[in-house]
Amino acid sequence: MKKKVHNDSIKNLLSSVVKNAPYGMIAIDNCDQIVLVNDQAVSLLKLDVNPNELNDLVIFDQIKHVEQLYFKLTQNSENQHQDFNLDALQFDDKFINIRGRKIVEGYIVIIEDITRDKEMEMVALNSMLEGQELERRRIAKEIHDGIGPSLSTIRLLLENISSENNRMDNTKFTGQMSEILDMIDSITGDIRDISHQLMPKILLDFGIIPALENLVNRINRAERIKIIFYHSILSERFPELIELGLYRICQELINNAVKHSLATEVQVQLVEHPDSLILMVEDNGNGFDKTSIMKENPGVGLINVESRTNAFGGNFILDTAISKGVTATIEIPLEK
Numbered sequence: 001m002k003k004k005v006h007n008d009s010i011k012n013l014l015s016s017v018v019k020n021a022p023y024g025m026i027a028i029d030n031c032d033q034i035v036l037v038n039d040q041a042v043s044l045l046k047l048d049v050n051p052n053e054l055n056d057l058v059i060f061d062q063i064k065h066v067e068q069l070y071f072k073l074t075q076n077s078e079n080q081h082q083d084f085n086l087d088a089l090q091f092d093d094k095f096i097n098i099r100g101r102k103i104v105e106g107y108i109v110i111i112e113d114i115t116r117d118k119e120m121e122m123v124a125l126n127s128m129l130e131g132q133e134l135e136r137r138r139i140a141k142e143i144h145d146g147i148g149p150s151l152s153t154i155r156l157l158l159e160n161i162s163s164e165n166n167r168m169d170n171t172k173f174t175g176q177m178s179e180i181l182d183m184i185d186s187i188t189g190d191i192r193d194i195s196h197q198l199m200p201k202i203l204l205d206f207g208i209i210p211a212l213e214n215l216v217n218r219i220n221r222a223e224r225i226k227i228i229f230y231h232s233i234l235s236e237r238f239p240e241l242i243e244l245g246l247y248r249i250c251q252e253l254i255n256n257a258v259k260h261s262l263a264t265e266v267q268v269q270l271v272e273h274p275d276s277l278i279l280m281v282e283d284n285g286n287g288f289d290k291t292s293i294m295k296e297n298p299g300v301g302l303i304n305v306e307s308r309t310n311a312f313g314g315n316f317i318l319d320t321a322i323s324k325g326v327t328a329t330i331e332i333p334l335e336k
């Protein structure tokens with residue numbers, strides 16, 4: 001038979017839960033007096049309160065220095081305590097989330113330290129910007145080194161033709177003209193390649209499925225690794241940015257499998273759910289140890305995959321271990 005737990009034991013249990021909670025907690029009664037506060041709250045909000053000597057302190061006097069919280073709580077006191085959220089508040093040298101929740105005999109304030117999440121977001125954003133910067137530099141280089149010299153040569157040839165004017169014999173003239181035409185063709189090709197790198201034409205014209213099929217077929221033609229692509233897409237098109245994002249993510253993950261994994265096979269799956277798209281890229285290669293790679297060899301590719309996914313409010317899960325291959329799952333929510 002279960003024993004009835006004594007009231008004091010429940011109180012002790014509750015205060016131990018509050019004491020050991022992974023976030024700061026302050027319980028306040030209907031007269032706005034603090035009835036319970038833990039060390040985490042004292043430290044995060046820099047309170048001048050001893051959790052053991054509350055003596056029914058009024059909350060407002062203690063949190064004047066956290067202006068937004070003070071404002072919310074005074075406003076809240078007049079409105080009979082509504083729930084409230086203060087997100088990513090910058091206080092002291094930290095970022096904190098503060099939630100106010102109504103409970104039976106008052107309300108409870110929960111303070112969560114999100115400084116680390118914010119720092120990670122900044123790192124991801126910086127890496128994405130760095131990635132974009134690298135891509136811009138690469139394209140600028142291709143335009144400068146590839147198209148620039150060809151145009152200068154065409155200019156030289158045309159100058160020559162115009163200076164020799166009628167003195168140039170027919171064979172020489174035809175030869176130089178055909179050289180110019182060849183160079184114009186090659187520039188047209190270069191421009192097409194560069195613009196395809198910016199936004200593949202097939203993706204613009206026909207959408208994500210033909211674009212991925214095309215990407216996979218191109219790699220399969222090299223016959224070093226077999227890429228198998230399945231999909232269950234019924235919608236004709238998705239927002240252009242999501243299509244481009246998924247295409248770039250897929251390109252990076254396949255490229256990683258080709259470059260690093262020694263895999264013989266990569267499975268790519270794109271599945272449409274009513275409110276999301278799920279991309280899964282799985283290789284049967286040598287996998288890697290996430291913790292040590294992050295320290296020793298953090299590339300830009302995976303960080304970009306993560307920040308692209310985050311930009312769509314999605315989730316990126318990378319499941320891998322040495323000799324276990326790599327499975328990357330990306331879920332992107334769809335607005336209906």
Ligand SMILES: Nc1ncnc2c1ncn2[C@@H]1O[C@H](COP(=O)(O)OP(=O)(O)OP(=O)(O)O)[C@@H](O)[C@H]1O
Binds near residue numbers: 256297300325
């Ligand atoms: N499919 C994979 N199989 C085995 N190792 C992988 C795989 N994908 C990534 N890795 C490991 O993780 C590291 C980080 O990958 P990431 O894509 O971020 O950078 P990278 O490919 O080295 O460089 P880049 O910035 O050009 O993408 C790689 O260097 C590699 O060691």
Ligand SMILES: [Mg+2]
Binds near residue numbers: 252255256299300301
């Ligand atoms: Mg990479």
